[in-house]
Amino acid sequence: MEKQQLPNSTLILVFGIISIVTCCCYGVIGLPLGIIALVLANKATALYATDPELYTGFQNVKTGKILAIIGIILNAIFLMTVIWMYVSIGADGIQEMQEEWLKGLNEGAVE
Template identity: 40%
Template sequence: MEQQKLPNVTLALVLSILGFLCCCFAGLPGIILGGIALFLVTKDENTYKLNPEDYSNYSTLKTTKIIAIVVLAIGAIYFLMTAWSIYQTGWDVQMEQSKQLLEQWGIEQ
């Protein structure tokens, strides 16, 4: 019998990489994409445990799981830092700083 590939590994890997790239947007996209990827990986891991001899890409699954966990951790840390910064300085100060940065870069609002 020919071995198959686990169905969600590639999608979870793409979501994990996108989550890693999007972690700098206040951490929330990283948390969402990393969480979805981790859910898909866990689902495939359970599928693999039922019939391990039927699937060939378990090493990719393990790599994807590690990336998803790292993305979740980075996203959570960045989100907490952003929330703490807003709590300490206030929303108005954050918006004023953003406005000043945009003006320095020459971006009109």
Template identity: 40%
Template sequence: MRNSRLPYATAVLVLGISSIALCCCYGLPGIMTGIIALILYRKDIRYYEKNKMQYDNLDSLKTGRKLSIIGISMSLVYILYLIFAYYIAGAEAFSDPTVIWK
């Protein structure tokens, strides 16, 4: 009998990668894609726990989860950086990043 694939494993992996890639876009797209990936991960892990012998792509699901957590973390760090830049240098720090380091 051939094992089937988890329905959202590829989506979780793609969203995890995109959350890392989008963390530099002011942080918000990276957080949103990472949260969506974690929600889809939770749905898929429930399918897997019901019948462990039926599914075979758990590794890509776990990798997508790890990537989404990394992407959310990087996005939060970038948002904290933006808050710091706004607090120290004001709105002109967003258009000229060298203002912070003068």
């Protein structure tokens, strides 16, 4: 019998990569993609475990699962940092920090 590709194996890999790349988007994009990739990877792993000779693409699933876990961790850390900043210094404090940072950039560009 001909081997077939595991369902969603490429999608799992892509979602894992995107979850890492978008970790600096306040966790809003990368966290859901990482969770979806992890759920799909668990389903694909269970399907592969039933009959490994029938499917190919398990390496994509394993890699995507690892990337999804890394992406979830990075997104969660970034999201907790943003929440902590809003709780500790507030939106006005963050805006002041950004204005000071931009002034520093403009002064560096003038010199």
